[in-house]
Amino acid sequence: xxxxxxxxxxxxxxxxxxxxxxxxxxxxxxxxxxxxxxxxxxxxxxxxxxxxxxxxxxxxxxxxxxxxxxxxxxxxxxxxxxxxxxxxxxxxxxxxxxxxxxxxxxxxxxxxxxxxxxxxxxxxxxxxxxxxxxxxxxxxxxxxxxxxxxxxxxxxxxxxxxxxxxxxxxxxxxxxxxxxxxxxxxxxxxxxxxxxxxxxxxxxxxxxxxxxxxxxxxxxxxxxxxxxxxxxxxxxxxxxxxxxxxxxxxxxxxxxxxxxxxxxxxxxxxxxxxxxxxxxxxxxxxxxxxxxxxxxxxxxxxxxxxxxxxxxxxxxxx
Amino acid sequence: xxxxxxxxxxxxxxxxxxxxxxxxxxxxxxxxxxxxxxxxxxxxxxxxxxxxxxxxxxxxxxxxxxxxxxxxxxxxxxxxxxxxxxxxxxxxxxxxxxxxxxxxxxxxxxxxxxxxxxxxxxxxxxxxxxxxxxxxxxxxxxxxxxxxxxxxxxxxxxxxxxxxxxxxxxxxxxxxxxxxxxxxxxxxxxxxxxxxxxxxxxxxxxxxxxxxxxxxxxxxxxxxxxxxxxxxxxxxxxxxxxxxxxxxxxxxxxxxxxxxxxxxxxxxxxxxxxxxxxxxxxxxxxxxxxxxxxxxxxxxxxxxxxxxxxxxxxxxxx
Numbered sequence: 001x002x003x004x005x006x007x008x009x010x011x012x013x014x015x016x017x018x019x020x021x022x023x024x025x026x027x028x029x030x031x032x033x034x035x036x037x038x039x040x041x042x043x044x045x046x047x048x049x050x051x052x053x054x055x056x057x058x059x060x061x062x063x064x065x066x067x068x069x070x071x072x073x074x075x076x077x078x079x080x081x082x083x084x085x086x087x088x089x090x091x092x093x094x095x096x097x098x099x100x101x102x103x104x105x106x107x108x109x110x111x112x113x114x115x116x117x118x119x120x121x122x123x124x125x126x127x128x129x130x131x132x133x134x135x136x137x138x139x140x141x142x143x144x145x146x147x148x149x150x151x152x153x154x155x156x157x158x159x160x161x162x163x164x165x166x167x168x169x170x171x172x173x174x175x176x177x178x179x180x181x182x183x184x185x186x187x188x189x190x191x192x193x194x195x196x197x198x199x200x201x202x203x204x205x206x207x208x209x210x211x212x213x214x215x216x217x218x219x220x221x222x223x224x225x226x227x228x229x230x231x232x233x234x235x236x237x238x239x240x241x242x243x244x245x246x247x248x249x250x251x252x253x254x255x256x257x258x259x260x261x262x263x264x265x266x267x268x269x270x271x272x273x274x275x276x277x278x279x280x281x282x283x284x285x286x287x288x289x290x291x292x293x294x295x296x297x298x299x300x301x302x303x304x305x306x307x308x309x310x311x312x313x314x315x316x317x318x
Numbered sequence: 319x320x321x322x323x324x325x326x327x328x329x330x331x332x333x334x335x336x337x338x339x340x341x342x343x344x345x346x347x348x349x350x351x352x353x354x355x356x357x358x359x360x361x362x363x364x365x366x367x368x369x370x371x372x373x374x375x376x377x378x379x380x381x382x383x384x385x386x387x388x389x390x391x392x393x394x395x396x397x398x399x400x401x402x403x404x405x406x407x408x409x410x411x412x413x414x415x416x417x418x419x420x421x422x423x424x425x426x427x428x429x430x431x432x433x434x435x436x437x438x439x440x441x442x443x444x445x446x447x448x449x450x451x452x453x454x455x456x457x458x459x460x461x462x463x464x465x466x467x468x469x470x471x472x473x474x475x476x477x478x479x480x481x482x483x484x485x486x487x488x489x490x491x492x493x494x495x496x497x498x499x500x501x502x503x504x505x506x507x508x509x510x511x512x513x514x515x516x517x518x519x520x521x522x523x524x525x526x527x528x529x530x531x532x533x534x535x536x537x538x539x540x541x542x543x544x545x546x547x548x549x550x551x552x553x554x555x556x557x558x559x560x561x562x563x564x565x566x567x568x569x570x571x572x573x574x575x576x577x578x579x580x581x582x583x584x585x586x587x588x589x590x591x592x593x594x595x596x597x598x599x600x601x602x603x604x605x606x607x608x609x610x611x612x613x614x615x616x617x618x619x620x621x622x623x624x625x626x627x628x629x630x631x632x633x634x635x636x
Contacts, residue, residue: 025466028467028468028542029397029466029467029468029526029542030363030393030396030397030467030526030527031361031362031363031393031394031397031399031457031464032361032362032363033359033360033361033362033464034359034360034361034362035359035360035461036354036360041351041352041353042351042352042353042354043349043350043351043352044349044350044351044352044405044438044439044456045348045349045350045405045439046405046406046407046439046440046441046452046454047407047441048407048408048409048441048443048450048452049443050409050443050444050445050446050447050450052446053443053444053445053446054443075348075349076349078348079347079348079349081349087362087363087364087454088364089364089365089366089452090366091366091368091450120362121362121363121364122364123364123365123366123452125366125367125368125371125372126368126371127368127371127447127448127450128368128370128371128447128448129368129445129446129447129448129450130445130446130447132366132368132409132445132447132450134364134366134407134441134452136364136405136454138362139349143353146349146351148343148347149346149347149348150346150347208347208348209348224346224347
């Protein structure tokens, strides 16, 4: 005969324990135990997601779970790290239906299997506010092989994976402000595609994932590396759906967030290695510009070769 | 000339970067880098804290920061682990005054110095709800020396550090429902005293920190270890202030939360080792009962030797 536990514990047992992997102690302890892979560096990152800020309150819970995991996997991918495990906090308003937990954990289970990562530990609490989530992920790299924001050199090319702008347009589509006939754009907003397994260690001299907008995030690499950057707007890869939205949305694509593609500095001598690494994943990579000496500006050149003036994005021409 | 960044970045630079330590990359990257101490096991745990649930909305922000760190340090202490570093998410409503960030980070800085731990990484976001925080802490132990909830044996004594019940009474005091002439009880609620450095590896056969109430948490060790437990209410150490509150509050002390003391199973042969470990920290330790074979009940005996019937606490006499 076992004594009754509060409802928190049955939710954990039913929905979160099945996600738990090695070192989690089956979520039955106060802490997880991890024997680090010998001789590897650990790479750690954390992101919070709040309903109404980072996802829409009526987003399907399985996609919320998958997005929470994927935005963190994306950070690891941009460091060249292999995912290992994660810890998570889940704060929900009283009355959150059990179906939300069922969907949320099913989404996590799906993506755990896809990306080879398991739950190490967590904390569930109530909140008088909206659903608030955090996820800390742990990955590993060979010693000294993690890729940082710093490290780019003048002359390195500026490269991106996939297509840029779909996430920002997708938020507009998901909230009824932009046509999205096939649902592709909203899908890109709701479900990032982290480039896990893109082997950029030893290939990219600097990298980060594009989460706050291409121009602003490129500015981060510029500042960290002490360089300027110039990109050609016409070379920024857009999806057919983003092109169909029309040229009026170009600035949104360049400065919007939620792309979760990898932005890289790649020395010319490493370009073929990058193409090989991308081919393994079947991910397109595109050169959009070059780093150069100078102030930590990002200059975006239009089709006429003149700099564009962008109203937003951590960038000003003046 | 550096281009302007959103206000988020100036808050990070002003208040969080000074907390950053080795591996944080000065909070200028998307991920932290940690070379694990060779040949050590890592111990990881995470807790969320939400204003209005885990702390009072008008609690001084420095104490909120310190409590956030300390509740996690307490988990590590109960595993016998040495703290290494932490990652954190901070979600605040728009309009949160800069003074809140100043106080919050000052509290963290104070306790980082006290407990020898530094910030590895984090994420700051806005929220339409109350302040929501999460903290993931990483510690380490000698291989195989982490103490778990499981592992207690029949005949092991049940021991606690410090005094029990002050946190629960302190919440009542802090909200005006209990007299607290010297402010001690409210202070115990607002500022836990994690028993970092208590060397229980190889001493305690099982342990956890008391955060959800002594009786409930002892029940966790019972279930994980497959044992019953009997404690003597009269042996549970109470502070003079808790004794002054009167016998009517005994059940609150036994079943309330927020103690952040260490609850341990200690074999008789290890009792002197426990006393030695506690003496290093200057922390009192008290034996309050014994584990025995049987169903995973927690029985609390009153002064008359008869079991008490507690209305709350994951425990039922029936």
